[in-house]
Amino acid sequence: MLDCNFGDDAKRAKTLTKYLRSPAVLVVGCTADPKPSMHDENRDAVAAGIQNMLLGATSLGLATYWGTAPLIDSPRVLSLCGFDADVRIINVMYLGWATGGPDAPSRPPVTLQVVDA
Template sequence: AQLCDVAVWAPNHKLTWPWVFCEVRGAARKQLGDTCADVMVAQNEPSPRVQKTRGKFERAPVVLVVGSESGDTDLRTAENRDAVSAAVQNILLGATALGLASFWSSCPTGANDSVARFCGFAGDTTIVAMIYLGWPTDVPKGFERPAPRITQRT
């Protein structure tokens, strides 16, 4: 809940408050994996990928699923998703500030509607993030990133 409180400070054009959250713990993590894996089976995904998906959410004590509600226009829906992405960044920064490890994962291809139903979200919700949260087992090594591309006009 503390990280969701941080999330809602994200910029939000037109104040639509489009984010929805589902905290997945305990046995529900396996159910979430099964929900995603069942979609993968229906899509004829390779068995090793399906089996990996069934158990992958159990790697962290908490998985926070973050969704974006659709807007009344395509533009508003896009703006809502942008706001939710900013909210996810706030969650990741908040987790780091609390000493937690975090990892932003996307929803498996084709599983959006099934995951939204699992979470109890409205049918038109887009899953923006499935965030793994837990205590770090080691300190991740930083790495060089490319310089930002900046253009200037005067």
């Protein structure tokens, strides 16, 4: 998902490793619309759909991550993904199995106050 002109050699090498850390990587794009209002609405609808997919996958026990492609309109990247030239990449979705759970945040002790009517 990188064009050879992206960043310096070290940044390119580091970025390339992240695509191998997940069993599944989905690239989601949206076709540009000449009407700005429709373009924005379509892009936002795609983003909402992505969020719903992430929530659904998480509810099934998968680990998820919303990533942003470094190059959203590179002809080489679009071609690699099978997208037409007028598509813009909205999301790179990583799906897999968590190696551990998140740390529970510290919480203050619960206080209870009962008010009689």
